[in-house]
Amino acid sequence: SQKIEQNSEALNIQEGKTATLTCNYTNYSPAYLQWYRQDPGRGPVFLLLIRENEKEKRKERLKVTFDTTLKQSLFHITASQPADSATYLCALRRGGANNLFFGTGTRLTVIP
Amino acid sequence: DSGVTQTPKHLITATGQRVTLRCSPRSGDLSVYWYQQSLDQGLQFLIQYYNGEERAKGNILERFSAQQFPDLHSELNLSSLELGDSALYFCASSAYGLEETQYFGPGTRLLVL
Numbered sequence: 001s002q003k004i005e006q007n008s009e010a011l012n013i014q015e016g017k018t019a020t021l022t023c024n025y026t027n028y029s030p031a032y033l034q035w036y037r038q039d040p041g042r043g044p045v046f047l048l049l050i051r052e053n054e055k056e057k058r059k060e061r062l063k064v065t066f067d068t069t070l071k072q073s074l075f076h077i078t079a080s081q082p083a084d085s086a087t088y089l090c091a092l093r094r095g096g097a098n099n100l101f102f103g104t105g106t107r108l109t110v111i112p
Numbered sequence: 113d114s115g116v117t118q119t120p121k122h123l124i125t126a127t128g129q130r131v132t133l134r135c136s137p138r139s140g141d142l143s144v145y146w147y148q149q150s151l152d153q154g155l156q157f158l159i160q161y162y163n164g165e166e167r168a169k170g171n172i173l174e175r176f177s178a179q180q181f182p183d184l185h186s187e188l189n190l191s192s193l194e195l196g197d198s199a200l201y202f203c204a205s206s207a208y209g210l211e212e213t214q215y216f217g218p219g220t221r222l223l224v225l
Contacts, residue, residue: 044202045216098168
């Protein structure tokens with residue numbers, strides 16, 4: 001079955017630094033991979049999508065990379081702010097499937 | 113605000129009972145997904161409906177069922193509830209079911225005592 005691992009349950013960084021979160025997957029080749037942000041008690045919110053034939057995607061202070069050989073995606077938040085504190089989930093959809101498989105998430109805390 | 117609504121926000125019930133969770137998708141979205149999120153399992157896909165028809169099934173227990181009505185709202189029915197069913201239940205919607213982005217509702221927090 002599909003397994004998606006996010007590198008750590010929690011990550012603390014200093015404000016202004018770059019946060020790097022890791023998502024590793026096994027068993028399937030995803031058509032694309034997504035990153036979501038989830039605040040406590042709320043539903044996930046879509047941030048970025050990267051396709052299997054793309055190496056990198058950027059949106060403002062966010063950057064996602066996708067290495068299909070390593071079966072890994074990295075999610076970067078540059079110039080981090082306390083407002084970036086949340087849980088970040090990676091999710092993938094394999095080719096031919098409609099549903100998303102989610103990782104367990106990394107809880108990021110940006111310390112002022 | 114994603115445009116997806118879920119009711120109720122909180123639900124407290126006893127083991128063995130049955131509950132119904134309701135979801136209204138974003139205006140115009142035909143596809144609805146249900147997810148369960150517990151502390152130890154993360155966000156787990158349960159089931160997807162597209163325009164009234166079941167499209168995909170995930171880790172949904174036989175005690176759980178869902179349907180999507182002609183007005184496109186969806187209900188998730190949970191029966192013979194067990195303590196382990198306590199979780200956050202999210203509904204998400206997308207336009208056609210093959211869209212890359214899913215829009216999540218605020219969730220229903222279910223507590224089974």
